[in-house]
Amino acid sequence: MQAPQDTKPRWERRKDARPQELLAAALEQFVERGYAATRLEDVAKRAGVSKGTLYLYFANKEELFKAVVRDNIVATIGEAEQDAATFDGPSAELLGALLMKWWQEICATPLGGITKLMLAEGNNFPELAQFYNDEVVARGSSLFTRVLTRGIARGEFRPVDPVVMTQVLIAPVIMLMMWTHAFMPTCGMPQIPPQEFMDVFIATTLRGLQADTP
Amino acid sequence: MQAPQDTKPRWERRKDARPQELLAAALEQFVERGYAATRLEDVAKRAGVSKGTLYLYFANKEELFKAVVRDNIVATIGEAEQDAATFDGPSAELLGALLMKWWQEICATPLGGITKLMLAEGNNFPELAQFYNDEVVARGSSLFTRVLTRGIARGEFRPVDPVVMTQVLIAPVIMLMMWTHAFMPTCGMPQIPPQEFMDVFIATTLRGLQADTP
Amino acid sequence: MQAPQDTKPRWERRKDARPQELLAAALEQFVERGYAATRLEDVAKRAGVSKGTLYLYFANKEELFKAVVRDNIVATIGEAEQDAATFDGPSAELLGALLMKWWQEICATPLGGITKLMLAEGNNFPELAQFYNDEVVARGSSLFTRVLTRGIARGEFRPVDPVVMTQVLIAPVIMLMMWTHAFMPTCGMPQIPPQEFMDVFIATTLRGLQADTP
Amino acid sequence: MQAPQDTKPRWERRKDARPQELLAAALEQFVERGYAATRLEDVAKRAGVSKGTLYLYFANKEELFKAVVRDNIVATIGEAEQDAATFDGPSAELLGALLMKWWQEICATPLGGITKLMLAEGNNFPELAQFYNDEVVARGSSLFTRVLTRGIARGEFRPVDPVVMTQVLIAPVIMLMMWTHAFMPTCGMPQIPPQEFMDVFIATTLRGLQADTP
DNA sequence: AATGAATGAGTGTTCATTCAT
DNA sequence: AATGAATGAACACTCATTCAT
The missing domain is CATH 1.10.357.10 (Tetracycline Repressor, domain 2)
Known part of the structure; x- marks a missing residue:
């Protein structure tokens, strides 16, 4: 018997996880700095992606x-x-x-x-x-x-x-x-x-x- | 006996009052909007002076x-x-x-x-x-x-x-x-x-x- | 008889002229590049001021x-x-x-x-x-x-x-x-x-x- | 006498049609929005393909x-x-x-x-x-x-x-x-x-x- | 061949701070 | 003392382009 396998290619698994990673990073950043003082670039960096990537998943700061x-x-x-x-x-x-x-x-x-x-x-x-x-x-x-x-x-x-x-x-x-x-x-x-x-x-x-x- | 009198000319009293007026305006603004969101221009306007004047009395936002x-x-x-x-x-x-x-x-x-x-x-x-x-x-x-x-x-x-x-x-x-x-x-x-x-x-x-x- | 004199200090005359200078620069730039392609920084540079100055006189690109x-x-x-x-x-x-x-x-x-x-x-x-x-x-x-x-x-x-x-x-x-x-x-x-x-x-x-x- | 026949399998005909579909989509978009304001993503969407596909056929916006x-x-x-x-x-x-x-x-x-x-x-x-x-x-x-x-x-x-x-x-x-x-x-x-x-x-x-x- | 996730340079806009008058 | 014009660094957001899969 095998452990359940994720048959998706790696990048796709990555993609599915992205929003969660971004939300986690955003939560930390918002809690640490407050809403206004949170820079989206820092959220992105924290999640290990670029600023632009954030916008693939969330329309803007407010939606994030x-x-x-x-x-x-x-x-x-x-x-x-x-x-x-x-x-x-x-x-x-x-x-x-x-x-x-x-x-x-x-x-x-x-x-x-x-x-x-x-x-x-x-x-x-x-x-x-x-x-x-x-x-x-x-x-x-x-x-x-x-x-x-x-x-x-x-x-x-x-x-x-x-x-x-x-x-x-x-x-x-x-x-x-x-x-x-x-x-x-x-x-x-x-x-x-x-x-x-x-x-x-x-x-x-x-x-x-x-x-x-x- | 006399009540203590302010013998200064009016404009000088005004001058002495400036910092107090500014501090009062700043207090209101800080309380209303928070520290980061308070704009010094609004503080100045509220006190009826120009932004520059603020800097005559307080070195910067933090000192204010x-x-x-x-x-x-x-x-x-x-x-x-x-x-x-x-x-x-x-x-x-x-x-x-x-x-x-x-x-x-x-x-x-x-x-x-x-x-x-x-x-x-x-x-x-x-x-x-x-x-x-x-x-x-x-x-x-x-x-x-x-x-x-x-x-x-x-x-x-x-x-x-x-x-x-x-x-x-x-x-x-x-x-x-x-x-x-x-x-x-x-x-x-x-x-x-x-x-x-x-x-x-x-x-x-x-x-x-x-x-x-x- | 004298030529009419502007008694204002130089910077004030400058200030009065600013909007006109900016409008002139903006006109040139808009005509040259179109609306979307006009960069406000270029308008400012053309008028010899910084980007921020533009915003002292016009609320945004559209208003300009x-x-x-x-x-x-x-x-x-x-x-x-x-x-x-x-x-x-x-x-x-x-x-x-x-x-x-x-x-x-x-x-x-x-x-x-x-x-x-x-x-x-x-x-x-x-x-x-x-x-x-x-x-x-x-x-x-x-x-x-x-x-x-x-x-x-x-x-x-x-x-x-x-x-x-x-x-x-x-x-x-x-x-x-x-x-x-x-x-x-x-x-x-x-x-x-x-x-x-x-x-x-x-x-x-x-x-x-x-x-x-x- | 026969009408000339396309003997290729369907997906290949599809492939051959791609550039035409893209060009048609691009034409519409360029005409609607102008050159600068046309977003390649919209062209791709209009043609029903991904943005990346566009670049398989055309080196860049200008070549398109x-x-x-x-x-x-x-x-x-x-x-x-x-x-x-x-x-x-x-x-x-x-x-x-x-x-x-x-x-x-x-x-x-x-x-x-x-x-x-x-x-x-x-x-x-x-x-x-x-x-x-x-x-x-x-x-x-x-x-x-x-x-x-x-x-x-x-x-x-x-x-x-x-x-x-x-x-x-x-x-x-x-x-x-x-x-x-x-x-x-x-x-x-x-x-x-x-x-x-x-x-x-x-x-x-x-x-x-x-x-x-x- | 096709995808679509990822990038990063670029632009409009804000605001604390400076300084000539 | 007072002004307010000017600055420029900072940040949200966009989009042509790349590339691993």
Whole structure:
């Protein structure tokens, strides 16, 4: 028996990988330097190609950025939406899993830098802000809102306003992410141990949401 | 007795006011657009002078930014250091006053935007980061540390590690500021009422610091 | 008695002259190379300034081109409109004068190259085409149409359709201009003597327009 | 008797057709956008091949353009030269046929756009201008000159200077072509009916050339 | 023969900085 | 002190051309 073989010629395999290589390079560069300060030539160099090659795959800087967001953050949101749609167990468990997934797959990775970037530069690039708000903020929020609504409907959660509660859920995670990511290395801030924070936060919140059982 | 009078002719007073006008314009522009995206021409226009005039007072963009920080944040820290040095009463009172002063005079004003800016863009301008760390973060932190040490020495506070405790004091305030300032308008986050937050935070913390009185 | 003196400092006189110098350089360059092939750096060099200086006076390439057209062709049309509005004599005389002015001040000068350019590249730059059509073609045409209408109303001209007749008037002049201007030097075409052509053309046309006198 | 058959397999015929397909695509693109603005990628796409394939058949953009001219205009001139060389009848008939052929096979087809293009952009591409002048202008002119000379020698035409007369013959046709082709759609010029124009032009000219018959 | 990925020189545009007046 | 004209380095984006497959 053989290991599965890629029968394509080498350059074709290379071609298929290119967009991913470019997106990875772009992510790093955007996170390191911010949107405006990222030079496409540096992204290209980082991916080991020339400036022109970038334009074979992405129409311009803005589309490159959007592709980075889509390929990483939006994709993860999509998975989470799947998880939520097919999940059958208690809402508290689902909510906890979603929060932890968000933390582990986005906030705790370099992707967290994208959120920082949007906070910092969003004002200067309204179209990007719009895109990010539509594809990430709105979709992510409404996912949490739906889970809360489900829990309330099933009598698992107390009858809070699910929209407001969504914000209450989101806020500490973003805070923690800013804390973990953004603070300047020089800043000498204390390291909050993120995993513990998340554990405590989730446990506390779920307990607070729990409906009274007579 | 007379109120102190400015005996200078008007144009000279004007001249003396120039740097202040420029610094005010620069602050607004930096806060609105970030450091990199701020165009000196816009700062000049906002102050009602020409671009060249800016360079009569500030050697370059970086020095302008530093001057904004010095003239506002560093100055406030200086005052606070004075307050602390001459204060004679209980350490808890001093600590509460310092925290509240920090909140009210920096975090709750446009100056809070400078902190956001440093978090967001500091990495791209290492010299600015260094400056900000030395002049603001380090000095501010050490002020709190000194007050904590004083309180412990005087038996008012429990014998915590004053350096770590400093971070614990600072973190929530910065969090609140980020919350108040930075989050994208689109983000739809709930408004935390800052004054209440600060009151509760200060009360709780001081109570937690209080040494046991036998 | 003294010659009128310019009391401004030299650099200010320079500044006032700059736009004209740039427009002149741009006209030459556009006529020589066409719109797309004209490099702004070459325009700048030709005017003896740097590329950046161009942008102090004109927002971009397109605006530079429009300014060239306005400053030359549109201005001349404006004069002609004035002439026509204030003219009191026979319509035939006015019409002849307008045609000749058009020939002498536009077609026979480098400005004719602009028309050639629009014919050649207009398709590729729809916004420029629109502008040129509105500001030059439409205004110029309607001027001739008005004069024809005036002549007909006053019983000087036969009752032709003035709009169609306008085209008949315009066509030969544009033809002559293309002939004079555009033909490649190498092309070895015969030199039509333009002045004679215009004289004969105007004389013939006016005679053809003349109303029958009983 | 059989019609000549192409015995090659289909893919080979395809291969043979390639250059023609490319030339056709190039002609359309050049006429639509002009020489400089034509992107080889668009030509390739139009021909349904890849950009690289273009370079298998034509060394570069310039050679592609020359090939378009050769394959169309020069070829037609060649035919006309043949016609003229073998023609035995009256010179007036030959001359009329040549003029009409020129009109119908070049000026009235998209090929007319090539002439427009050379007029408009020739200056920017001296090598192309040289080529066009040698292969098209000179050869075409000298063909007419030879026919005129023949007619004069045979006593059919009046003894005009054949070189000058050649230009007189050429000018109106080029004019008509410019009129038909190049003028901006927006320009609202009246449509000259080309066939009538040519008929009248040829009839008039031949009559004018006719030698007096005693 | 055919592909299409890759290149890099070239151009329009921006903006911190300088300097003659 | 103040001006604002001038500069030029920097960057996003395009496209003719090359070449490994």
